[in-house]
Amino acid sequence: MNQFNKASLLASTIMAGAMIASPAQAQDADVTTAETAETSGQSIVVTGSRIQRTDLESTNPVAVVSSEEFRLTGAVNVEQVLNTLPQVLPGVTGFSNNPGNGNVTFNLRNLGATRTLVLVNGRRWMTADTNLLVDGNTIPQFLLSNVEVLTGGASAVYGTDAVSGVINFNLREVEGLELNGTYSLTSEGDGARYQFNGAIGTAFDDGRGAVTMYASYSQRDPIFQGARAFSARAAADGCIAPGSADAQGIGTRFTGTGGIAVAGCVGRGGELGYLPGGSASTPIASIIAPAGTFIFNPTGGGSRPFVDPDDLYNFAPENYLQLGQERYLAGAYGRYEFTDNIEAYGEIAFVRNEVPTRLAPTPAGVSVPLFVNSPFFNDQTRTVLNTNPVSTTAGPTLGNPLYRQTQVNFRFNQLSGRISNFDRDAFRVLGGVRGDITDDLRFDAYYNYSRTTNTVLQRGNISASRYRNALTVEFVPGSTTQLRCVDATARGAGCVPINPFGLGLANPAAIDYISVNATNVTTSEVINAVGSINGELFNLGLGADDVAFAAGVEYRKNRAEFIPDEFLSSGDVLGFNAGTPTAGSYDVREIFGELRIPILEDKIIHRLELNGAARYSDYSLEAIGGTFTWNVGADLAPIEGLRFRGTYARAVRAPSVQNLFGGLATGFPGAIDPCSDRGPAAERTAELRAFCIQSGVPAANVFTRDVQPNAQIQADFGGNPNVLQETSDTWTVGAVIQPSFVPRLNITVDYYNIVIDGTIGQLGGGFANAISACFNTIRNPTDQICQPFFGTRNPVTGALGQNSGGRNPLIGDANVGKLENSGIDLQVDYSFPLFGGDVSLFYLGTWVDKFRNTPNLLFPTRININEGTFGSPEYRHNVRVSYAKGPILASVRWRYEGGTQDFRIDNTFVGTARSVQDPATLPTPFIEAYNYFDLALSADISETLSLNAGINNLFDKQPPILGSAAEQANTLPSFFDVLGRDFFVGVNFRF
Known part of the structure; x- marks a missing residue:
């Protein structure tokens, strides 16, 4: 980590320590840990557990983003707030033109969107494609009460995909009629975004029932790359003068x-x-x-x-540069108490989302x-x-x-x-019943169905x-x-x-x-049925709460298909590889249980609690069969206001329909066939010659250009029904400080360590790695790495691929790699009175200690070192300072992105030596730290009318210009602000 990042983290820690010494009182912060919210004594469920409790204390690190944060940023789409959190790196966004598919995805800890489980109201949401990803565009942002972000494996509680963590969007009940709208425009006068929302909610039958109905329309105007100086001309390595300000x-x-x-x-x-x-x-x-x-x-x-x-x-x-969008949302959710002990509930949602790429x-x-x-x-x-x-x-x-x-x-x-044009129609319906069996035992059962159709x-x-x-x-x-x-x-x-x-x-x-x-046309369907009970068992008699449990069963079926156009399927469309249909499904039957054991309270120490969870999953996939996931945790509070917590979790991510059943697509990867004359002469050994002949190369052609006439080799890529699940181990340890002598000060610090084994990717880590590993290392025709290269050569020349007279080697998905991510999260929120109003301070920062990727476990010492590289800074933070007096609130936010460097400078171990590229040979070797400042103002004009307005990227900070390291538009448009100075206004009516 560079010295500036270290200094930033140290300064933040000193700021937190300074606030401990300042007694004060004020309002709640906009973003909090799970511990800071207050409850009224009713039972609630904290994300990361199914056990009901009367407090929000959790052994898992959970950050909570309130709806106020969305209002203070003028956000129309949920990713506008989520992607600014230090724990979340952008996945696919509204700036993802190429590649892009109209989706919005979330990427916790930069470990991949497929490893982040997205829930709404604690339940699985609709998926969008054959990768079974949730599209953030389908979530009604204006109805959020909060968003909970949990770090670490949670498969024992929620099942597959909760590997890097969980993002849970909680929707609120509406009382009365709400009408609101938001409008945003850049200082260039383009990129307009606006949204109109309406919701009506009412209680009925003397409060036994409640229903909320809503509708929303939003539109986002596209911005062309030609409209911004940094993206108007395509830049490449060699065309950017190193150190140039206008590269x-x-x-x-x-x-x-x-x-x-x-x-x-x-x-x-x-x-x-x-x-x-x-x-x-x-x-x-x-x-x-x-x-x-x-x-x-x-x-x-x-x-x-x-x-x-x-x-x-x-x-x-x-x-x-910015994708256009037109979106329609409509839905309803409600509940009704049939008796004092039984309540039915339901949800229904419709989404029409239209996003073009160009x-x-x-x-x-x-x-x-x-x-x-x-x-x-x-x-x-x-x-x-x-x-x-x-x-x-x-x-x-x-x-x-x-x-x-x-x-x-x-x-x-x-x-x-x-x-x-990506036109996505999504539908979801959920129905359930819950209630009390006895005073100490409750039940909950629901059925959840969703279907998404994407027509392109x-x-x-x-x-x-x-x-x-x-x-x-x-x-x-x-x-x-x-x-x-x-x-x-x-x-x-x-x-x-x-x-x-x-x-x-x-x-x-x-x-x-x-x-x-x-x-x-792509279609994705999810069927999910869950039945559970939870309650209290007994008390250990040491002053703590009762021992509590939860147990249940779950059934889930995923089905998806991709039907390509006949031209695309035939390979007759220029600029696109031939695509074939994808179709498949699988189901899983699960049994799970949780146990919470409060051991003592106010006996020698303030509190001691243990907890654990386990889940057995039986997949219809023969290769996977059964999996077992679990977690354990402990919570120790030696004194009131000081807690230590820790967890250890085993989690899994099951392969998607695309991983398992993806149709074959033909590609032309650049690679070197070791049996040709393109490889290093020093590697042309007698042993390699013999293995090349065994693979089908005529003896006279070994180590000649006939074996590989072209720099690219034609091959097929697709799914693999024998791919296995990914497995992760996560452990966290942290502290929560809430000193009684400083009211409303909350400090949390957590260390996390996530290791994912068997990450799914192309066999061997890609075609080039696979052919190199087979012929230079493994040399076993029955090994799965070598099988694609046997029986696929031209018998006369020895060349691979149809275009060379042979057959295309098939490189399917496989469990090939490993991911490691560890770091520290620090969060501080504090509020106090000032000049007749209230000041609230909030800080959330993440320091990444290690972010490593081993793309091919056949070469375990070849490790990509990703921390501190483009798009993955070692340090990020958000700071928000707000002042509220009467009906007026003013707020400023400071977003900090630590400095990074080109990954080619010092990122790969090869054997025992590193592959290092001289920074002087790269167009943009380093990106300095970025600071963004945002302003917001809100006012409650009356009991029924409120207004808000603000400026994001106040100082019009422009993104860095990169060469071949760019994602698109000469930069990283999903990571850096590419709009420039951006204004927003909003109005809300409540009746």
């Missing part, structure tokens, strides 16, 4: 015409052109040494030498025989095409000298951008086969100027010759012919 480079000039690609340019984002005589991976010296690199004139016909970087295509401006126009690249005498070319360009001596026989008819086999690349600006309409796509047809042309018989498509079947289907050799020269009819829209 922007490539894409200075718009180019939409074709060009001729050569070595060094291939793969550079967005350049356009054609490569005569072969594919881009063929050695360039043997292809077009005389002609060099050319680009077509915008007006067409002629070509000129390609200029780097002036002629590079700037794909950035047309991409979304990329630059399709970069279309195909290899076709070009008609040299086409009127699309002038004599100079025909000379360029005829310069290539290796393609003299290529064409629709062998030996035809009028054609040259050519790789034609073009950016289809005439077709506009590639737009994917993709526009701006290009059919590869139709594009080839439209490029492969000939003269109409009897004409020397008019062209037609060579393929008669294609002509019958509407094929029109296309001219991509200039800017805007393509015939609209040709554009219509090659363009396709694709519709993909």
